[in-house]
Structures are given as structure tokens and as C-alpha cells.
Amino acid sequence: MSKTVSQEDKEIILSSIRTIPNFPKEGIQFKDITTLLNNPEAFGRLMNHLEDRYKDYNLDFIAGIESRGFIFGSALADRLGIGFVPVRKKGKLPYTTVAEKYSLEYGFDEVEIHIDAFRYKKEAKVLLIDDLIATGGTASAAATLIEKVGAKCVECCFILELGFLNGKEKIKSPVYSVIEL
Numbered sequence: 001m002s003k004t005v006s007q008e009d010k011e012i013i014l015s016s017i018r019t020i021p022n023f024p025k026e027g028i029q030f031k032d033i034t035t036l037l038n039n040p041e042a043f044g045r046l047m048n049h050l051e052d053r054y055k056d057y058n059l060d061f062i063a064g065i066e067s068r069g070f071i072f073g074s075a076l077a078d079r080l081g082i083g084f085v086p087v088r089k090k091g092k093l094p095y096t097t098v099a100e101k102y103s104l105e106y107g108f109d110e111v112e113i114h115i116d117a118f119r120y121k122k123e124a125k126v127l128l129i130d131d132l133i134a135t136g137g138t139a140s141a142a143a144t145l146i147e148k149v150g151a152k153c154v155e156c157c158f159i160l161e162l163g164f165l166n167g168k169e170k171i172k173s174p175v176y177s178v179i180e181l
């Protein structure tokens, strides 16, 4: 049985995250995790929980979504003694990439991964991580990329989930959110 966060940790983590109204535009309640990162107790409890949950998953890699997924993903990869892979916005990765488009409110965006990101390990077991899932478009495209380069997205993990947007319905892999709002 996979471990979920304790009530005490949940309260400490949640109270360390601040909400900025109307950023970056009118009507958005932006969840600012910089106040979690600069709070060693909250950040430490979060990382202890993630390490505890994922230590027995036999993961091969963690993939993090630009840019806040890099912070949690690389810290967790180091704790688990496995590699970290960045999923980036179009045009940022220097080597040969595979790309996936996803739709936004207006138009579309695109994410990319290096073709050799998982070192061609067949069916490499990958955990995808980001700070927050809203509509699920970004994470669903990132999970597709993982599969496109021959690896397996065994779970998608988010620190926060905006549950009312039903983003996880877009994602084929299992989804774990530390805190659902």
C-alpha cells in the first residue's frame, strides 16, 4: 500500500505555500511554492514524505516538468539515488528531442524531452513530478513524451492538485497528489 501524507505534515506543508491573487493574470489564484522552499521544516517534511512513498517503487528515473518540477524532482532523484530528466518548454533542450503539443485556453504549447533521456533503458520506470496539476494538459503531454522515448510513466506526482479542474482525468498513468485543494 503506497503511503500518503500524514495530517500533521499536510498542514505544515499547506500552510507554507502562499496564494497570490490575480497572478499572472486576473482571476488566477497562483500557488507560490517559494515560501515552501525557503522553509526548511516544510520542505524537509515534504521531501521525507516523497522519499518514504517512492523508495520501494524501484524507479529508474524521475522526470520533472519545467521549471518547478525540476526542484522537487532533482531533490527526490538524489535522495533515491537515481537519475533526473528534465521535460522542457520547446526550444530549450540542446540535443535531439521528441516534442508533444498540448492545448491551452488560447492556442497551444509544446514540451520536449531528449531522445536519450532515459539512456535507452527499455521500459525504464519513471516517476513524473511537477508542483501543481491544474487542467492536466502539461502533465499529460509530458507523460506521453516519456512513453514516446520508450520508457514507462509509472506515476505522476504533484505537490498540489486543483481538484475542481479534474486534470487527472486527462492522464493515463496513476496520479498522486500530496495535497488536493
Ligand code: AMP
Pocket: 028, 029, 030, 031, 032, 065, 066, 067, 068, 130, 131, 132, 133, 134, 135, 136, 137, 138, 139, 167
Ligand atoms: P495544467 O497544464 O493546466 O495542469 O497547468 C499546470 C502547470 O501550470 C504547472 O506547471 C503549474 O506549475 C502551472 N500552474 C497552473 N495553475 C497554477 C496555479 N494556480 N498556481 C501555480 N502554478 C500553476
